[in-house]
């Protein structure tokens with residue numbers, strides 16, 4: 001049996017908070033306060049909680065936080081107008097539109113309208129392209145948070161076999177690009193992949209982001225593998241769980257991120273880190 005280590009996102013987040021607080025203090029000495037805005041549309045309960053957590057975290061670090069909260073009935077044009085204002089607001093280093101959006105709003109159009117220089121979600125096509133050519137400007141927060149967490153635990157990706165289950169623009173694809181840049185050998189798998197468990201079982205590092213509760217069990221996991229669970233699902237009792245059956249794989253893995261308390265807290269860390277980096281860019285002209 002392996003000695004298993006938990007990839008503790010809360011612990012990493014609070015360790016990194018110290019450094020970020022210092023960076024903000026340095027900026028303030030130069031009369032620069034990092035600014036983050038979040039556009040929230042409607043009253044989706046989970047989104048409201050995530051935005052509240054972003055606000056708390058940003059303010060704790062000394063970042064100026066602006067919440068723009070629209071009713072669910074906001075028109076696409078009203079939203080685009082607000083985005084245009086934020087694109088031109090010099091006090092805002094970066095902003096995001098909290099997803100999901102109501103059905104009557106075209107998500108792609110909204111993301112396209114965000115100035116890629118201020119796109120701290122890293123979702124704008126320019127930023128996606130820059131990431132894939134190895135010259136990233138901003139990075140999707142969840143993917144970036146995963147790499148920050150692996151780095152904290154000294155997981156070296158160079159030459160490792162990484163298998164990613166899930167090909168979303170928010171997680172699977174950016175994680176692949178970022179791990180490729182760290183010289184990993186990356187395989188992206190998805191719902192049409194044949195012999196999925198066989199491929200997953202070759203992974204030194206397995207990243208699971210498919211949105212199906214407890215989908216991955218020990219048939220998918222090589223002995224000693226590092227498993228990163230990006231799922232946010234609910235089990236048969238309505239309890240929050242991940243895409244990985246934690247209890248089933250815990251004696252097989254060398255490291256695993258739990259849900260909750262793994263990747264989730266790192267998402268906000270990566271977002272605020274990126275806002276501070278943009279403000280540092282502003283300070284350096």
Ligand SMILES: Nc1nc2c(c(=O)[nH]1)N[C@@H](CN(C=O)c1ccc(C(=O)N[C@@H](CCC(=O)O)C(=O)O)cc1)CN2
Pocket residue numbers: 050096097098099100121141142232240259260261262263264265266267268
């Ligand atoms: N514009 C964006 N919208 C959304 C993103 C995003 O990165 N950009 N990601 C998700 C939501 N999200 C941040 O926005 C997020 C999700 C989960 C967590 C988190 O800390 N999860 C906890 C569990 C929380 C719970 O108990 O419900 C954990 O895993 O420990 C943070 C941020 C969709 N929208």
